[in-house]
Amino acid sequence: MEFGEVIEKRHSVRKFSDRPVERDLLDAVVRVAQTAPSSRNSRSTAFMIIEDKDTLEALSQMRDYGSAFMKDAAAAIVVAGDDTKTDLWVDNCAISATFVQLAVTAVELCSCWVHVNGRPRLKNEPDGEDAGEYVSRLLGLKDNMRPYCVIAIGYAPDVQD
Ligand SMILES: Cc1cc2nc3c(=O)[nH]c(=O)nc-3n(C[C@H](O)[C@H](O)[C@H](O)COP(=O)(O)O)c2cc1C
Numbered sequence: 710m711e712f713g714e715v716i717e718k719r720h721s722v723r724k725f726s727d728r729p730v731e732r733d734l735l736d737a738v739v740r741v742a743q744t745a746p747s748s749r750n751s752r753s754t755a756f757m758i759i760e761d762k763d764t765l766e767a768l769s770q771m772r773d774y775g776s777a778f779m780k781d782a783a784a785a786i787v788v789a790g791d792d793t794k795t796d797l798w799v800d801n802c803a804i805s806a807t808f809v810q811l812a813v814t815a816v817e818l819c820s821c822w823v824h825v826n827g828r829p830r831l832k833n834e835p836d837g838e839d840a841g842e843y844v845s846r847l848l849g850l851k852d853n854m855r856p857y858c859v860i861a862i863g864y865a866p867d868v869q870d
Pocket residue numbers: 719720721722723775776821822823824
C-alpha cells in the first residue's frame with residue numbers, strides 16, 4: 710500500500726470481524742515497529758503479541774473506560790518501555806506505537822490504541838489501582854518493563870455485522 714493511502718486509511722476501529730489474524734502479519738508489523746527511531750538509539754521499546762482470547766478478555770478489563778472492546782479483537786500488541794535504557798522511554802514508546810498502527814493499516818488490518826501508562830483502572834478512582842500495574846501483573850512483566858499502551862488489532866467488521 711502506498712504511504713499516502715496508509716495515512717488516509719488509518720483510523721481507530723473498535724469493532725472487529727471474527728476472522729483470525731494471520732500470525733505472520735503480526736510478526737511483520739512488529740518488525741516494522743522495531744525500525745522506529747529512538748532517543749540515542751536506545752531501542753527501549755519491546756512488543757508482545759497477544760492472541761490468546763482469555764488474555765485479550767483480561768486486557769479489556771484493564772480499565773473501566775475505553776478498553777472494553779479489546780475482548781473482541783483478534784489480537785493485540787502490547788507496547789512496553791524499558792525505563793533503565795533511557796529516560797525517554799515514553800517518547801520512544803509513543804513513536805513505536807504509531808509505527809505499529811501504520812504498519813497494521815498497510816497490511817489491511819484495523820486497530821485502536823488503548824492507553825495504559827499513567828491511567829487508573831477505575832475512572833472515578835484516580836488514586837486507585839494503576840492500569841499499568843494490572844497489565845504488568847497479568848503479563849508477568851519485569852519491573853523495568855513499563856506497559857505504555859496496547860494496540861487492539863483485527864479485520865474490519867463484515868458489512869452485515
Ligand atoms: C495517546 C493515545 C491514547 C489513546 N487512548 C485510547 C483509549 O484508551 N481508548 C480508545 O478507545 N482510544 C484511544 N485512543 C484513540 C483515540 O481516541 C483516537 O486516535 C482519536 O479519537 C482520533 O481518531 P482516529 O484514530 O480515528 O483518527 C488513543 C489515542 C492516542 C494517540
